[in-house]
Amino acid sequence: MTPQQQQSGETCDREVEDGDKGEADAPLAQAHPVAITAPDGGWGWVVLLASIMVLALTLAFPSCMGIFYTDLQKQFDASNSVTSWVPSIMTSVLHAGGPLCGVLTERFGCRATVMLGGVLSGLGMAASAFSNSIVELYITAGLITGLGFCFSFQPAVTILGHYFVRRRVFANAMSSTGTALGLSTLPMLSHYLHTELGWRGSFLVLGGILLNCCVCGAVMRPLGPPKPRRKKQISNGIEEEGLKGHMWMVWKSLLSSFSRHMAFDQFCNNTRFRVFSLGITLMMLGFVVPLIFLVPYATDNGIDQKNAAFLLNVLGFVNIIIRPPIGLLFNLSWFKGRHIYIFSAALLLNGLSNSICCIRPSFLVLLIYMLSYGLTMSVVGTLMFTVLMDIVDMSRFPSALGLLAIMESVTLLIGPPLAGSLVDKTGEYTYVFIASTITVASSALYLLLSFYWLDRRDAARKEPSPLPGSAAIQSPDCQYIRVSAGGANKRTTVKTERVSCV
Missing domain, CATH: 1.20.1250.20 (MFS general substrate transporter like domains)
Structure with missing residues (x-):
C-alpha cells in the first residue's frame, strides 16, 4: 500500500469514527462518491x-x-x-x-x-x-x-x-x-x-x-458504476402495499x-x-x-x-x-x-x-x-x-x-x-x-x-462601483473633486476632498 493510499484509508476511518453510528453503517462508497472524469478519447x-x-x-x-x-x-x-x-x-x-x-x-x-x-x-x-x-x-x-x-x-x-x-x-x-x-x-x-x-x-x-x-x-x-436500486418508500413507518399503493408510488415517481x-x-x-x-x-x-x-x-x-x-x-x-x-x-x-x-x-x-x-x-x-x-x-x-x-x-x-x-x-x-x-x-x-x-x-x-x-x-453589471464617499449621495448639481498630495515623508499621504455646489 502506498503512503497516499494509507493516508486516504486513515482519513476514511477517522471520518467513520467521528460520525454518528447510523452514518457509520452507510456504505463508504456512498459517503465518498468517486468523481467520473470524461476520457475525451479512448x-x-x-x-x-x-x-x-x-x-x-x-x-x-x-x-x-x-x-x-x-x-x-x-x-x-x-x-x-x-x-x-x-x-x-x-x-x-x-x-x-x-x-x-x-x-x-x-x-x-x-x-x-x-x-x-x-x-x-x-x-x-x-x-x-x-x-x-x-x-x-x-x-x-x-x-x-x-x-x-x-x-x-x-x-x-x-x-x-x-x-x-x-x-x-x-x-x-x-x-x-x-x-x-x-x-x-x-x-x-x-x-x-x-x-x-x-x-x-x-x-x-x-x-x-x-x-x-x-x-x-x-x-x-x-461511465462509472451502475446506479444503486432505489428502496421502496415508506409512509408513516408502514410500507405501502397492494395494487393501489404501488400505482400511487409509480404515479408520484413519474410526476417527479x-x-x-x-x-x-x-x-x-x-x-x-x-x-x-x-x-x-x-x-x-x-x-x-x-x-x-x-x-x-x-x-x-x-x-x-x-x-x-x-x-x-x-x-x-x-x-x-x-x-x-x-x-x-x-x-x-x-x-x-x-x-x-x-x-x-x-x-x-x-x-x-x-x-x-x-x-x-x-x-x-x-x-x-x-x-x-x-x-x-x-x-x-x-x-x-x-x-x-x-x-x-x-x-x-x-x-x-x-x-x-x-x-x-x-x-x-x-x-x-x-x-x-x-x-x-x-x-x-x-x-x-x-x-x-x-x-x-x-x-x-x-x-x-x-x-x-x-x-x-x-x-454593465460587472463595471466597478463608484468610489465610496459623500459623492454617492450628492445632488446632480454638486461637483466632486478629490486631490491627493504626498508629503515630505513618503509614508504619509495627505488627501484633500472638496465638494463644490453650483
Whole structure:
C-alpha cells in the first residue's frame, strides 16, 4: 500500500469514527462518491461513431419522406396538407418525446434507451408498409417511428457530453455530420428502393435498416458504476402495499421525473435559456419545411425525381465536408463565448438562402440553393447543441434539451401542414420558401439582438462601483473633486476632498 493510499484509508476511518453510528453503517462508497472524469478519447471515439450513425438514421430520415410524397397522395387520394402530416408528426414526436426519453435515460441509461428506440422505429416503419389509410400512417410512420427516433437520438447526444469535455465542440461537430451522412445516402437509397419495390416495399426495408440503431446503442456503455436500486418508500413507518399503493408510488415517481426533465426552473430563471428556446422554437416553424417540399417542388417543375433526390444528396455531401473543419475551428479558445453570434449569423444566412428557389425552378438554381443552404446548415447544426451546453450546466442539459424539444415539437408539427395548405390554396410552391425565409430570418435576428443586449447588460453589471464617499449621495448639481498630495515623508499621504455646489 502506498503512503497516499494509507493516508486516504486513515482519513476514511477517522471520518467513520467521528460520525454518528447510523452514518457509520452507510456504505463508504456512498459517503465518498468517486468523481467520473470524461476520457475525451479512448472508447469515446467508438461512442462518437455510434452517435454519428444514430443521427444519420434518425434526424435525416423525415426528409426522405418527400421521395414518397406523390405516391402517398395518389394512394390515399389526399391533399398536400393532409399528406404533409406524416413527416410532420414524425418530426414533432421526435422532439416532443424528450421528457419521456429523459425519464427512461435516467432510469435505464443511454444504452438501453437507444436500443429501445431502434426497436420502436424499426417496427413502426415496417408496420407502415401495411397501412390501408393515411390515418394508419399517422400512427405507424408518424407516432411510433417518431417516438423511436426520439429515444435513439437524444441519449446519443447526451452521452457525448459525458465522454467529451475538452473536445466537446469537436465531438458535437462530428456527431452532427451524422445528419449529413443520412442526407447524402438515404435519399438515393429511398429512390432506388422506390423504383424497385414501390413505397410499401421501401418502408419495409427501411424499417429493417432502422434496427441498426440497436447495434449503435449497444456500444454506448455508461461511465462509472451502475446506479444503486432505489428502496421502496415508506409512509408513516408502514410500507405501502397492494395494487393501489404501488400505482400511487409509480404515479408520484413519474410526476417527479417528468418535472425534473422539463427544466421549468431553467426557463423561468435562466434568461439566456429562455431566449434561446423561444428563438429555436420560432426557427423550427420554417427550418425543415424546405427539405420536405424540395422534391415535390422540383418534380412539379419538370425535374426528374432522380435529379431531385440528388439535390438532397448534395446537401448531405456539403455537410459532411464542411462540418469537421468547422468543429475544429470553433473549438479554438477565441470562439468561446461567441458561439451564439456565429450561430445566429449562420441561421440568418440560412433563412435568406431559401429565397433563391424563387428565382427560377431549374436544376442549376436549385443546386446553388442546396450548396448555400448546406453551407449555412453545417454551421447551425454544428453549434446548436454547443450553444445549449454553454447556456446551461451539463447536469441540467438533458432536462433543458427535453423542454426545448417539447417547444420545438409544436412548431414542427404545424409547420409542414401550414405549408401544405399554402400550396393547396395558391397552387405554387414558391410561397412555401418565402414563408420559410421570413420565419427563419426573424428567429435569427431575434437571437442575435437578444444575446447582444444580454451581454451588454451583464458587462454593465460587472463595471466597478463608484468610489465610496459623500459623492454617492450628492445632488446632480454638486461637483466632486478629490486631490491627493504626498508629503515630505513618503509614508504619509495627505488627501484633500472638496465638494463644490453650483
